[in-house]
Amino acid sequence: MDFHVITLFPQVCRLYTDSSILGRAQKDKKGKGSKVRGKKIAVNYYNPRDFTEDPHCQVDDRPYGGGPGMVMKALPILRAWQKAVGRKRNKVKIKTLIMSPQGKQFTQECAKRWARKYDHLVLICGRYEGVDHRVKVALEAEEVSVGPYILTGGELPAMIITDATARQLKGVLGSSSSLEDTRPARPVVYTRPAKLKFKGVIHEVPQVLTEGNHLAIKEWNKTVVKNNFQ
Numbered sequence: 001m002d003f004h005v006i007t008l009f010p011q012v013c014r015l016y017t018d019s020s021i022l023g024r025a026q027k028d029k030k031g032k033g034s035k036v037r038g039k040k041i042a043v044n045y046y047n048p049r050d051f052t053e054d055p056h057c058q059v060d061d062r063p064y065g066g067g068p069g070m071v072m073k074a075l076p077i078l079r080a081w082q083k084a085v086g087r088k089r090n091k092v093k094i095k096t097l098i099m100s101p102q103g104k105q106f107t108q109e110c111a112k113r114w115a116r117k118y119d120h121l122v123l124i125c126g127r128y129e130g131v132d133h134r135v136k137v138a139l140e141a142e143e144v145s146v147g148p149y150i151l152t153g154g155e156l157p158a159m160i161i162t163d164a165t166a167r168q169l170k171g172v173l174g175s176s177s178s179l180e181d182t183r184p185a186r187p188v189v190y191t192r193p194a195k196l197k198f199k200g201v202i203h204e205v206p207q208v209l210t211e212g213n214h215l216a217i218k219e220w221n222k223t224v225v226k227n228n229f230q
């Protein structure tokens with residue numbers, strides 16, 4: 001799948017998507033324990049500032065009807081979209097999303113569905129008071145929110161959606177067993193050392209996990225879920 005992020009701050013996002021699992025998924029490398037070869041994803045960035053036509057490279061302007069703040073201009077974003085996916089053939093499946101606090105709540109279900117259905121995901125990051133509404137209309141885009149709070153920009157939401165959707169794609173995670181639903185099968189995890197001392201208190205790993213009896217471990221995990229998360 002190709003992700004196309006339209007943002008005024010590509011350098012901030014690129015650091016994230018070039019790291020760790022998403023970074024590896026963009027290279028021609030096999031993941032640890034994965035049988036899928038080749039690139040699994042591409043993440044491309046487009047800065048609306050590069051698509052302006054005035055000498056000042058203006059990407060925002062005052063809102064019609066008055067009121068505080070600035071609004072992101074439509075044309076630089078529309079041109080960036082054209083560059084990203086405008087020339088794709090008809091059969092290619094494209095979904096365009098606008099990051100917006102009043103959009104539909106993004107969920108694990110969206111991540112799964114989009115990973116299954118689309119070849120290209122375009123993510124438009126707003127700043128200031130948001131994006132000229134004509135972008136939504138012209139691109140038949142969907143507004144999505146990552147939660148009931150207001151951030152200063154759409155970059156973090158775009159990263160959340162890219163991350164959650166990418167890990168649903170075949171071969172992105174090392175082994176498919178890590179691909180859990182909203183609640184992990186191992187809700188509580190430990191690693192070495194088995195005994196650690198902090199502020200004079202010794203914290204131990206539950207004995208059952210150190211003994212290698214897989215059936216007992218499975219039962220123990222179930223009990224933890226039952227006692228803590230239901």
Ligand code: SAH
Nearest residue numbers: 099100101126130145146150151153154157
């Ligand atoms: N006054 C505006 C605030 C926009 S916040 C309003 O109330 O709608 C600036 C940008 O941050 C938005 O355009 C959007 O792209 C992004 N943003 C902020 N909170 C978000 C959220 N919860 N989910 C998705 N995008 C968000």
